[in-house]
Amino acid sequence: MKQQALNQNEQSELQHIRIGLLGLGTVGTGVYRMIEDYQEDLQHKTGCQISISKILVNSPNKLRSIEINPDLYTTDPNEVLQDPNIDMIVEVMGGVEEAREYITQALNSKKHVVTANKDLIALHGGELLSLAGEQNCDLFYEASVAGGIPILRGLGDGFSSDRITKMLGILNGTTNYMLSKMAQEGVDYDTCLKEAQDLGYAEADPTSDVEGLDAARKVAILGTLGYNTEFSLDEVDVQGISSIDQKDVQYGREFGYELKLLGIADKQNEEVELSVQPTFIKKSHPLANVDGVNNAVYVHGESVGETMFYGPGAGELPTATAVTSDLVTVVKNIKLGVNGKGNVAPFNVKKMKPKERRKHSYYVRLLVQDEPGVMATIANSLAENNMSISNMVQKPYSEEKAEVVIVTHEVSLLALEDWKGKIESLNPTLELASCYAVEGGE
Ligand SMILES: NC(=O)c1ccc[n+]([C@@H]2O[C@H](COP(=O)([O-])OP(=O)(O)OC[C@H]3O[C@@H](n4cnc5c(N)ncnc54)[C@H](OP(=O)(O)O)[C@@H]3O)[C@@H](O)[C@H]2O)c1
Incomplete structure (x- = not known):
C-alpha cells in the first residue's frame, strides 16, 4: 500500500540533495524518470529530497523521449563539476578518458559518484576507489555488471561473510540472444548477428560484444569484488563467439549441453582463474536455461553453496534501477555521515592459477580421414597426454572424411594445449575443427 505523501512542512524540512547527471542517453533518461516518478518513495526511504539540477549532454537541442526544463542542460562539464551546490555526480555518458577525468574532478571536489561505466571501472576502478576513500566520498558502480541485477551488492554485502569459490x-x-537463437532456430552466426543489429541489441561495430571484451570487463570487476583482489583486464583470458559454427551448437545439444558465452572466475587453494569463453553447459545447470538478452550470475560460496542471480542485463529502466539504488545508498550515507567509510580495499595477495592446474572437461570436434586405425590414433594420442574420453560419436562428413566429436574427462589446459600442438603431425593426421570447455558436469 502506498504511504502517505509528506505534508508541506515535512517537505521543507527535508535535506535537499542535488545531482549532476553526466549523460542523458538510454540510462540517463531512465534515471531522470525514476527520480521524477518515484520522488515520494525516495523521500520516505532516504528522508531527503532528491533532484537533478544539471545535465551534461553533447547536443542540448536533440529531440528526447522526456520533457525536461531546457535550463538544466549544459555542454560545459565545469558547470556540473564546479557547482558547489551539487552533492553527487551520476556518470552515464560512457567512454573512458573523459569519464575518468570528470569523475576524478568530482571526487577532488568532494562530490560522491555513481557510475554505470564498466569500461572505466574495469580499467581504472582501483585508482578511483582509492581517491574516493581519500576524499571520504562514495563511489558506487552496481549497473556496470549485469545491468538491473544487484550482483555487486550481493557480493559486497550479501556474501560478505562467506568465501566465494566460483x-x-x-x-x-x-x-546470449545470438547463441539462444542459433540453438533454438538453427540459424547461422551471420544471420543472428544481423538480426541482433536490426533489433538494436548489437551495435553497428559488434566487436566488443562478440569478441567477449564487454564480458571480460565484467569478469575483472566480479573477480576483484568477489575475491578481494585487484585484477586487471589483461588477466582475463578472452575468446569470443565470432567463429562459432552452427554444427557445434547442435552437436553439443545432442550431448545434452547448451553453448553459452560464459564469464568464469574460479578460485581454488588461493589460486584464481579468470576467463570469458564459449562454454558448453549441462542442460540441467540453471545457467543453461538463461535465454535471449537476459543475464545471470551463478555464485558458489564455501558456506552458502549454490546461488544464482537472474534478470535483465541492460535497458533503460532495469539499468536505471541499479544506478538509482546506488544513489539512494549515497543519500543514506550522507544522512548518516559515513560516506567513503564502506570502501574495502582489495586485501588478498594475487595468485593466478597456472595452466597445469586449470582443469576442465572439453568438447572437441575433429576432422579425420575415414579409414581404419584412425580411432586408435585418436585414443592413443589422448592417452599420451593423460586425457581420457567421457563420450564420443562419429559423424559422416564427406566421402573421405568423418567428424569425430569427443567430450573429455577433466584435463589441464597445459595438457590440452600440448595435445592440440601435436595432432596435425600424427599419421593419419587429425584436424581440430573446434574445442570448447564444458561446465556443470560431463
Ligand atoms: N544502455 C544500457 O542498457 C547499459 C547497461 C549497463 C551499463 N551501461 C553503461 O551506461 C553508460 C551509458 O550508456 P547509455 O547506453 O545510456 O549511453 P548513450 O545512450 O549513448 O548515452 C550517452 C549520453 O551521454 C552524453 N555524452 C556522451 N559523451 C559525452 C560528452 N563527451 N560530453 C557530454 N555528453 C556526452 C550523450 O549526449 P547526447 O544525448 O547529447 O548525445 C548521451 O546523452 C555507459 O557507460 C554504458 O556502458 C549501459
Missing part, C-alpha cells in the same frame, strides 16, 4: 556469468545480453 562465479559463472552470462554477462552479455547480445551474445
Whole structure:
C-alpha cells in the first residue's frame, strides 16, 4: 500500500540533495524518470529530497523521449563539476578518458559518484576507489555488471561473510540472444548477428560484444569484488563467439549441453582463474536455461553453496534501477555521515592459477580421414597426454572424411594445449575443427 505523501512542512524540512547527471542517453533518461516518478518513495526511504539540477549532454537541442526544463542542460562539464551546490555526480555518458577525468574532478571536489561505466571501472576502478576513500566520498558502480541485477551488492554485502569459490556469468545480453537463437532456430552466426543489429541489441561495430571484451570487463570487476583482489583486464583470458559454427551448437545439444558465452572466475587453494569463453553447459545447470538478452550470475560460496542471480542485463529502466539504488545508498550515507567509510580495499595477495592446474572437461570436434586405425590414433594420442574420453560419436562428413566429436574427462589446459600442438603431425593426421570447455558436469 502506498504511504502517505509528506505534508508541506515535512517537505521543507527535508535535506535537499542535488545531482549532476553526466549523460542523458538510454540510462540517463531512465534515471531522470525514476527520480521524477518515484520522488515520494525516495523521500520516505532516504528522508531527503532528491533532484537533478544539471545535465551534461553533447547536443542540448536533440529531440528526447522526456520533457525536461531546457535550463538544466549544459555542454560545459565545469558547470556540473564546479557547482558547489551539487552533492553527487551520476556518470552515464560512457567512454573512458573523459569519464575518468570528470569523475576524478568530482571526487577532488568532494562530490560522491555513481557510475554505470564498466569500461572505466574495469580499467581504472582501483585508482578511483582509492581517491574516493581519500576524499571520504562514495563511489558506487552496481549497473556496470549485469545491468538491473544487484550482483555487486550481493557480493559486497550479501556474501560478505562467506568465501566465494566460483562465479559463472552470462554477462552479455547480445551474445546470449545470438547463441539462444542459433540453438533454438538453427540459424547461422551471420544471420543472428544481423538480426541482433536490426533489433538494436548489437551495435553497428559488434566487436566488443562478440569478441567477449564487454564480458571480460565484467569478469575483472566480479573477480576483484568477489575475491578481494585487484585484477586487471589483461588477466582475463578472452575468446569470443565470432567463429562459432552452427554444427557445434547442435552437436553439443545432442550431448545434452547448451553453448553459452560464459564469464568464469574460479578460485581454488588461493589460486584464481579468470576467463570469458564459449562454454558448453549441462542442460540441467540453471545457467543453461538463461535465454535471449537476459543475464545471470551463478555464485558458489564455501558456506552458502549454490546461488544464482537472474534478470535483465541492460535497458533503460532495469539499468536505471541499479544506478538509482546506488544513489539512494549515497543519500543514506550522507544522512548518516559515513560516506567513503564502506570502501574495502582489495586485501588478498594475487595468485593466478597456472595452466597445469586449470582443469576442465572439453568438447572437441575433429576432422579425420575415414579409414581404419584412425580411432586408435585418436585414443592413443589422448592417452599420451593423460586425457581420457567421457563420450564420443562419429559423424559422416564427406566421402573421405568423418567428424569425430569427443567430450573429455577433466584435463589441464597445459595438457590440452600440448595435445592440440601435436595432432596435425600424427599419421593419419587429425584436424581440430573446434574445442570448447564444458561446465556443470560431463
Ligand atoms: N544502455 C544500457 O542498457 C547499459 C547497461 C549497463 C551499463 N551501461 C553503461 O551506461 C553508460 C551509458 O550508456 P547509455 O547506453 O545510456 O549511453 P548513450 O545512450 O549513448 O548515452 C550517452 C549520453 O551521454 C552524453 N555524452 C556522451 N559523451 C559525452 C560528452 N563527451 N560530453 C557530454 N555528453 C556526452 C550523450 O549526449 P547526447 O544525448 O547529447 O548525445 C548521451 O546523452 C555507459 O557507460 C554504458 O556502458 C549501459
